[in-house]
Amino acid sequence: MNWINTFEIMSPIYWGTYAPEMETALQGLDFTGKTVRVISTHEGSGLGCMVSDVKKLCKGADVQSNGLAIKGSKAKESKKTVSDWL
Numbered sequence: 001m002n003w004i005n006t007f008e009i010m011s012p013i014y015w016g017t018y019a020p021e022m023e024t025a026l027q028g029l030d031f032t033g034k035t036v037r038v039i040s041t042h043e044g045s046g047l048g049c050m051v052s053d054v055k056k057l058c059k060g061a062d063v064q065s066n067g068l069a070i071k072g073s074k075a076k077e078s079k080k081t082v083s084d085w086l
């Protein structure tokens, strides 16, 4: 992933944070010098603890605090919100 500088990490919110599968996918990777932005779907918790938990998971990353949270039930209507945020 040397040529990529910014990552968007997307997950549904499960139990107040990212889905456990994210841990399997991301743990052990070196994010030194990389920027990470988070986006979630949820049903009330918003981003929950996702930003702080991603900071712990993605070692060395500059995790942006302005993540985007979208209600899962509104996802189909949120295309513009997502593209504006991207």
Ligand SMILES: Cc1cc2nc3c(=O)[nH]c(=O)nc-3n(C[C@H](O)[C@H](O)[C@H](O)COP(=O)(O)O)c2cc1C
Pocket (backbone or CB within 6 Å): 012, 013, 014, 015, 016, 017, 040, 041, 042, 043, 044, 045, 046, 071, 072, 073
């Ligand atoms: C096991 C489980 C735990 C969940 N925990 C939360 C939660 O803590 N907060 C929340 O807002 N939504 C929670 N949800 C709802 C999911 O975030 C939501 O289903 C997901 O964003 C996808 O939206 P959709 O089901 O409308 O496709 C949970 C869903 C599941 C299946």
